[in-house]
Amino acid sequence: MNQTIAIDCPAEILVSLHMNAEGLAGFMKQQTAITLFREGRLSSGTAAAWLDLPRVTFLLRAMESGAVLLEDSFDDLARETSLLDAPS
Template sequence: MEETVTITIPASIRQMLNRTPEEIGRDLRLYAALMMFRLGKLSSGAAAEMAGIPRVMFLDLCADYGIPISQITAEEL
């Protein structure tokens, strides 16, 4: 089951970003999923599902954005 969340964005912001409303929606889903994963609120699988992309692609994007995929410290290893 999916839920819909509505976010109002000023038209000037959409124009600055030069993105369609659909593209902004996809971007926001991805960025929210990345942040929730980074904060430990979602697993990588759940975050990938939220973003609407395969888990492997999500993990690649984590690397692109400098988000560690493991919370294990060097000392714990």
């Protein structure tokens, strides 16, 4: 079940960002998904599904926003490369 969250936003913010309410909502949703992914609170698959994006597209956007996709550990490398061999 989906939930809708309402956030008050002064018109001045929308004007200064050159966005309408829908554009700001989409931007905030994407930034929230990326931040939660970076904090380890959402998986890349869950975040991508929330944004209705392919996982690879989400990972590229997260990386462009500064997310570290792999730490320098063999465990992380093994986990991520095992996903490449997993059936879809």
